[in-house]
Amino acid sequence: MCPKNKWIYVLYGLLLFLPLFGFAQKSKTQLEQEKRDAINKLKEAQKILEETEKKKEVSVGQLNALNQQIVASQSIINSISGEIAIYNDEMLELNEVIESLEDDLEHLKKEYAAMVYASYKSSYGLRNILFIFSAETFNQLVLRAKYMDQYTSARKKQLSLIQEVRESLQDQIAMLEIKKMEKDELLNQEVNQNKSLVGLRKKQNTLIKSLNLKESEIKKELQNRRKAIARLDKLIADIVAAEIKASSKGKSSTKVEMNSSELAISKAFENNYAKLQWPVATGFISARFGTNPHPVYKTLKIPNDGIDIQTNENQEVRAVFDGRVKAVAVVPGDMRYVVLVQHGEYFTVYAKLKEVSVSKGDNIQENQRIGIVNTDKNGTSEVQFQIWKNTQKLNPENWIAKK
Numbered sequence: 597m598c599p600k601n602k603w604i605y606v607l608y609g610l611l612l613f614l615p616l617f618g619f620a621q622k623s624k625t626q627l628e629q630e631k632r633d634a635i636n637k638l639k640e641a642q643k644i645l646e647e648t649e650k651k652k653e654v655s656v657g658q659l660n661a662l663n664q665q666i667v668a669s670q671s672i673i674n675s676i677s678g679e680i681a682i683y684n685d686e687m688l689e690l691n692e693v694i695e696s697l698e699d700d701l702e703h704l705k706k707e708y709a710a711m712v713y714a715s716y717k718s719s720y721g722l723r724n725i726l727f728i729f730s731a732e733t734f735n736q737l738v739l740r741a742k743y744m745d746q747y748t749s750a751r752k753k754q755l756s757l758i759q760e761v762r763e764s765l766q767d768q769i770a771m772l773e774i775k776k777m778e779k780d781e782l783l784n785q786e787v788n789q790n791k792s793l794v795g796l797r798k799k800q801n802t803l804i805k806s807l808n809l810k811e812s813e814i815k816k817e818l819q820n821r822r823k824a825i826a827r828l829d830k831l832i833a834d835i836v837a838a839e840i841k842a843s844s845k846g847k848s849s850t851k852v853e854m855n856s857s858e859l860a861i862s863k864a865f866e867n868n869y870a871k872l873q874w875p876v877a878t879g880f881i882s883a884r885f886g887t888n889p890h891p892v893y894k895t896l897k898i899p900n901d902g903i904d905i906q907t908n909e910n911q912e913v914r915a916v917f918d919g920r921v922k923a924v925a926v927v928p929g930d931m932r933y934v935v936l937v938q939h940g941e942y943f944t945v946y947a948k949l950k951e952v953s954v955s956k957g958d959n960i961q962e963n964q965r966i967g968i969v970n971t972d973k974n975g976t977s978e979v980q981f982q983i984w985k986n987t988q989k990l991n992p993e994n995w996i997a998k999k
Contacts, residue, residue: 624682631675637999638668640878647909648975654806656814657976659891660882660906662800669793676786683779690772697765807892818896824929828980829901832945835923835936836987851986852941862940865917872916872996873962875946875981876969879907880999882978885991902945902982903992909977911969913946916996921958931980932970945982 645661807814843853854862883904890896919939927934933949937960950970954960971977983990 624679627675627678627682631672631679633999634668634671634675637880638665638672641665641668641880644879644906644908644977647977651973651975653974654803654810655974655976656807656891657882657906657972657974657978659800659803659807660880660976662796662803663891664880664882664906666793666796666800669789669796673786673789673793676782676789680779680782680786683775683782687772687775687779690768690775694765694768694772697768701762701765804892811893814890814893815896818890818898820929822899824927824931825899825901827927827929828931828934828945828947831923831925831927831934832936832943832982832984833987836943836984839922839938840986854940858940860940861918862942865919865939865942868917869995870997873914874905874996874999875913875916875966876905876907876911876979877914878911879905879979881993882906885993901989902980904948904978904980906976906978907969909969909971909975911977911979913949913966913969913979915960915962915964915966916944917962919944919960921954921956921960924952924954924956930970930972933967935966937966941986943984945980945984947980947982948978 641661641664645658645665648655648657648661840849840852881903883898883900885900885903888898888900890898915937917939919937921935922938923936925934927947931947933952934945934947935949935952935954937944946966948970949967952967953965969977969979981992983992983995
């Protein structure tokens, strides 16, 4: 393959690399955003952990906050590893481009040297003039003059092309050096985050050992929680059943009968699937919907009709959507104050409140304050959040926006 054709292929190769760089940059942006989100979650969990540690006594709330930190820390490491992999791919591509440019530059220099040598051999000047004017016809003279102009122009273009390739090569080398430095910075971040993760896991093991010494106390708390859940479940079921009966005007029905405005609210709520705001501004899901194993005693099962969100002390609890307050009640045990809000045929439940800011019958707006989260004797601040559709219990985690 001649050097001129090879240069065309090099340029074509560079164009092919551009989409790859664009894709890598998009992926890198996503990874950087994931890393920022994980760092925020790590800081949030650290603050919550510090509040629970004020009580001095070890608790499941402390373990939940610590587990959240470990998950966030691992997520940061995964994002960094992904970024490093992208840098490795980009650097490999750059090295290939640099090698092609260096090879082509060498061929261009050889071509230019051959052109200069050919000019020298022909004693470029007088002989060229004689070559032109020795033409037998006028047309031949014109063609010879045009050829000499083209030859001179080709030498100039060759020289310009050499300079362009040299500058492009320098740019690629500079870009490679920048990427090497950025990769080194990421490697340092990865090392530091791994050290932090090791420390968190050690702390986790120590905390689990301490909690193992409180087995009887934990089992008693779990028994009390089951009773509180049963009371709360009955309270909600009774209220929903009463609402269904009242709306159906005595007719047998399994769902709330709605007028046009109630139907509009219900549809609007439904359209916000996976987009509802969280009932608290900060926090993490400490207990998921359904039956979960205890974080220490895996054979112990914990039922949950909603999700528990562990948050900061004195955190405001807010309505996730427009609706009407159907009940404000007190449930003995750790559920404390409970607020139930109706949104057409949907109901949202907010429990574990230490105080309430609304009353039965109030029409409330999305983001309106409902109350303040309760902090238990162990220093854990947690809100219980449920979503019902008529008598059906739904998984709230599927309805709220991803954090």
